[in-house]
Amino acid sequence: METSSAERVFAALASPVRREVLRLLRDAGPQPVNELAAHFAMARPSFSEHLRVLREAGLVSETRAGRQRLYRLEGAALYEVQEWLNPFERFWREKLTGLRELLDSLDEDES
Amino acid sequence: METSSAERVFAALASPVRREVLRLLRDAGPQPVNELAAHFAMARPSFSEHLRVLREAGLVSETRAGRQRLYRLEGAALYEVQEWLNPFERFWREKLTGLRELLDSLDEDES
DNA sequence: GTGACAGGTAGGGAATTTCCTACCTATAGT
């Protein structure tokens, strides 16, 4: 189903190639495979495999248009990462603002 | 070339075991290896390996205390994930309000 | 139809991951 398990999403994001594909789709919008693949020095079948992983994670979707297939970024799957990350937020906030501000925020801004 | 920091972080997060370790450290605070390992049905050396991956990604740090080693969550590394994720935020916002925006744009097209 | 193009699938090999058992190191308590 399209209920992309967080498991597959995190596994998909482990590859720099696949993260770069997501960035390209984010910055340049939906594109056919050819255009995406031009940025990578690997054989097309290898690239196809990366697209499959991204698709099965729900991170991208494909739309057939003639003999091209447009790939587009699907934000919902990335939102799962954001949701996983949210409960950790206070830990980098501690790091970035230091212990004193942490103690302050615990007094007034605990959420 | 040495593996970049974000690269190791994403690779570390690909394992459900390692994500669970981070959750445990987040919810129960710094703990010795024994206490963490109790939650996983695997041999200790295997678990040690997971800790090594987390350590090399900068996601946890260890403090020696007697013959125990306290592992603690390091938020700074997770912040790298948040920074990577931030530019994608508008894509899941679009998704969450997608239906309304779709209907709105259809109205504009037909007017 | 034939040919060219877009992009996928099949199968395989090298590298990596993940788990294991066996062994080593360091510290605490006696």
Add this chain to the structure above:
DNA sequence: ACTATAGGTAGGAAATTCCCTACCTGTCAC
């Protein structure tokens, strides 16, 4: 010093990943 405990390292098997070449499918143009 001796023993038990905490936790790591060494080395290896099985599974997975990532890339390759070769081939197949579907669409467009002629």
